[in-house]
Amino acid sequence: MSRGQFYLDKANAKMFGVCSGIADYTGVDAIWVRVTAVLLTLFVSFITIPIYIATAIIADSKPTYLYSDAEEERLLRKMRRRAARSGRVHSDLSDIDRRIADIERHYSTSNSRLAAEIDSLR
Structure with missing residues (x-):
């Protein structure tokens, strides 16, 4: 129309x-x-x-x-879905950051041979 x-x-x-x-x-x-x-x-x-x-x-x-009321409700639903999706992406990125930090911490603290080699290079 x-x-x-x-x-x-x-x-x-x-x-x-x-x-x-x-x-x-x-x-x-x-x-x-x-x-x-x-x-x-x-x-x-x-x-x-x-x-x-x-x-x-x-x-x-x-x-x-x-x-119309139905179109407005559909638009609001789409906006809520997008907001929820962006929240999930933020959560996933935070989880990835935490896992990378755990890996870095593991290799920098528990591997004494690697730490000794890094210190000998200094």
């Missing part, structure tokens, strides 16, 4: 919301816009990729007051 101005539709987005924004603007189903974009990219020209990226950077996101 066209609302007068083009916006990125983050609630129905697969990547940046460009295709779902075009679908919302033109009133065409988003799957057809996505299929058309892929076919244009593969068979006509790869210029569609920079155009897609430029549109994602330049276009404004859809204001929250234009979302």
